[in-house]
Amino acid sequence: xxNDFSTKDLSKAAGIxxxxxxKPDIARLFIHHHKVVGSHxxxxxxxxxxxxxxxxxxxxxxxxxxxxxxxxxxCFGMIPKEGRQHIIINANIEDNSHIDLIAHCAFPNAVKVExxxxxxxxxxKNASYSYFERHVHGDKGGxxxxxxxxxxxxxxxxxxxxxxxxxxxxxxxDIDYEVFCDKKSVLEMMxxxxxxxxxxxxxxxxxxxxxxxxxxxxxxRVAARDKANAEIYSKLTASGSYARGHVDCxxxxxxxxxxxxxxxVEVNNPKAHIxxxxxxxxxxxxxLQTLMARGLSEDDATDLIIQGLLS
Amino acid sequence: xxxxxxxxxxxxxxxxxILSNVSIDIWKGHVHAIVGPNGAGKSTLxxxxxxxxxxxxxxxxxxxxxxxxxxxxxxxRAKLGITFGWQEPAxxxxxxxxxxVLSSKKTKDIKIAKKSLKKVGLNPKEYLHRAVDxxxxxxxxxxxxxxxxxxxxxxxxxxxxxxxxxxxxxxxxMFEVIKExxxxxxxxxLITHSLAVLRQAEHAFLxxxxxxxxxxxxxxxxxxxxNKCIPCPHKNEPDETVVLNG
Numbered sequence: 284x285x286n287d288f289s290t291k292d293l294s295k296a297a298g299i300x301x302x303x304x305x306k307p308d309i310a311r312l313f314i315h316h317h318k319v320v321g322s323h324x325x326x327x328x329x330x331x332x333x334x335x336x337x338x339x340x341x342x343x344x345x346x347x348x349x350x351x352x353x354x355x356x357x358c359f360g361m362i363p364k365e366g367r368q369h370i371i372i373n374a375n376i377e378d379n380s381h382i383d384l385i386a387h388c389a390f391p392n393a394v395k396v397e398x399x400x401x402x403x404x405x406x407x408k409n410a411s412y413s414y415f416e417r418h419v420h421g422d423k424g425g426x427x428x429x430x431x432x433x434x435x436x437x438x439x440x441x442x443x444x445x446x447x448x449x450x451x452x453x454x455x456x457d458i459d460y461e462v463f464c465d466k467k468s469v470l471e472m473m474x475x476x477x478x479x480x481x482x483x484x485x486x487x488x489x490x491x492x493x494x495x496x497x498x499x500x501x502x503x504r505v506a507a508r509d510k511a512n513a514e515i516y517s518k519l520t521a522s523g524s525y526a527r528g529h530v531d532c533x534x535x536x537x538x539x540x541x542x543x544x545x546x547x548v549e550v551n552n553p554k555a556h557i558x559x560x561x562x563x564x565x566x567x568x569x570x571l572q573t574l575m576a577r578g579l580s581e582d583d584a585t586d587l588i589i590q591g592l593l594s
Numbered sequence: 595x596x597x598x599x600x601x602x603x604x605x606x607x608x609x610x611x612i613l614s615n616v617s618i619d620i621w622k623g624h625v626h627a628i629v630g631p632n633g634a635g636k637s638t639l640x641x642x643x644x645x646x647x648x649x650x651x652x653x654x655x656x657x658x659x660x661x662x663x664x665x666x667x668x669x670x671r672a673k674l675g676i677t678f679g680w681q682e683p684a685x686x687x688x689x690x691x692x693x694x695v696l697s698s699k700k701t702k703d704i705k706i707a708k709k710s711l712k713k714v715g716l717n718p719k720e721y722l723h724r725a726v727d728x729x730x731x732x733x734x735x736x737x738x739x740x741x742x743x744x745x746x747x748x749x750x751x752x753x754x755x756x757x758x759x760x761x762x763x764x765x766x767x768m769f770e771v772i773k774e775x776x777x778x779x780x781x782x783x784l785i786t787h788s789l790a791v792l793r794q795a796e797h798a799f800l801x802x803x804x805x806x807x808x809x810x811x812x813x814x815x816x817x818x819x820x821n822k823c824i825p826c827p828h829k830n831e832p833d834e835t836v837v838l839n840g
């Protein structure tokens with residue numbers, strides 16, 4: 284199965300231009316099923332992979348003080364209709380380093396596909412790590428996506444992650460991220476998912492603001508249309524003095540969709556402060572009527588509003 | 595020639611009479627004002643003409659370009675050429691000014707968006723890729739809404755309290771746009787309780803307590819409105835001695 288597909292196949296499935304990422308100053312790692320089909324590294328970035336029948340293990344180290352200017356391009360996917368991809372990532376981002384990763388996850392033909400990711404990420408002192416994961420799925424909905432990650436932020440580290448699934452059917456997605464924040468570290472997590480038909484969306488994002496002056500924002504933007512069902516648990520705890528956090532859930536429900544959003548905030552230090560806001564419901568009537576007054580049908584106006592919210 | 599004709603329009607909201615037997619003709623290519631104190635029913639009348647949610651318990655008829663639009667949906671009325679600008683425009687998280695301004699267009703031609711923004715006095719470079727959200731002031735959103743209307747290029751535009759929440763220079767810009775629209779033959783209906791806005795109109799309809807109590811050229815309405823309606827001395831009970839219906 285693995286030898287039949289190239290980086291170009293994966294790029295095409297993910298909707299990215301292969302020539303744009305196939306450059307000497309851009310690090311990349313392309314994995315189809317459990318096989319590396321393309322890779323290129325830049326100085327300071329070390330990636331070891333171990334291909335196994337039941338999964339692929341990736342050990343990534345960004346050397347102390349290395350700052351990678353251009354985003355590292357990763358592409359994970361499975362082009363066949365059936366299969367199971369299990370990716371195990373151990374990332375060690377050493378002190379004073381910087382890296383941005385863009386992960387394109389493509390499952391264009393999925394009928395019975397599982398994409399499992401287990402990640403452990405450690406971000407060193409004064410280091411910053413951003414991870415943008417963009418999924419492109421087919422329209423059959425036969426996919427199960429289960430990304431789990433434990434992240435540790437050292438003093439003054441920055442961690443930002445965005446999960447985007449806007450094209451194609453979600454199928455079943457079950458995100459579970461937990462981040463532990465040391466002194467003065469900064470955490471940002473955002474999920475943007477467009478659910479339709481009988482898609483099932485589960486998001487559990489947890490941030491522990493343990494260090495003094497640590498900060499965190501958890502944001503979710505989910506649309507549930509047709510008979511889609513979404514459960515979103517966003518939890519921030521603050522035990523560090525002067526820790527500041529915010530949980531922001533804004534979800535749209537249309538047709539027979541169902542969304543449960545549970546922002547959980549827990550403060551056990553009187554000098555810490557966390558806020559939350561949650562808004563669930565149909566699209567705003569004034570927004571809708573304004574666009575209809577420009578001639579858009581109700582469905583087209585709703586699409587445009589949701590597109591904006593999830594952008 | 596009347597582009598919009600309202601015949602004996604009455605509206606109830608929660609059983610309460612809000613509009614009573616309103617009959618007006620809006621002339622093609624002219625600037626009109628529907629004027630009156632707060633609570634007179636001006637915005638309600640415009641909302642009913644546009645077919646907005648909550649304004650459907652009506653009797654009477656609304657004709658646009660000789661078509662009966664009384665039961666039509668908002669988008670169908672818009673497709674015929676009517677649109678509406680809100681007193682306080684909506685905010686849209688994440689929706690770009692570009693997408694909003696071109697929402698009426700099937701072909702997304704950025705040149706149209708740039709042109710519309712320039713006309714309302716906004717620099718396209720600065721605004722095109724911003725979101726129409728809370729980061730914009732009320733005045734900026736008002737200008738962007740007007741730009742979206744200009745891109746749509748409708749036959750009839752109703753603007754609800756166009757001077758609300760904007761500064762003097764923005765208002766001057768808005769008046770310039772209104773004049774330009776009139777020059778190109780667009781019909782304008784201004785919903786207002788402001789003398790400055792009323793002075794932009796050629797024809798005016800004075801509303802009080804859900805009724806049209808006077809219709810005339812704006813010059814004739816201005817003195818009455820100025821003397822009798824600011825402030826309103828009779829708590830929505832029209833002064834019968836000066837009612838000039840017809």
